[in-house]
Amino acid sequence: MHWVKIKIRMLEEGIYTQKALAERLGVNPSTVTRLLKGQRKSRRLERQIAQILKIPDNGNETKGK
Secondary structure, eight states, X not given: OOHHHHHHHHHHXXXXXXXXXXXXXXXXXXXXXXXXXXXXXXXXXXXXXXXXXXXXXXXXXXXXX
């Protein structure tokens, strides 16, 4: 997932901060920051973010919300 797409989807889903996303994931906000900067890899967290933001595993956005 590309961080720009994640930020756009966050706004579309009403998640305005990385802290809010971290709370939904149940992780420290610094974990989300490192993940979005590419400093940390976690397939589990990537899947959870995709699920929260309604981004399919293949990276394409869902149509017809």
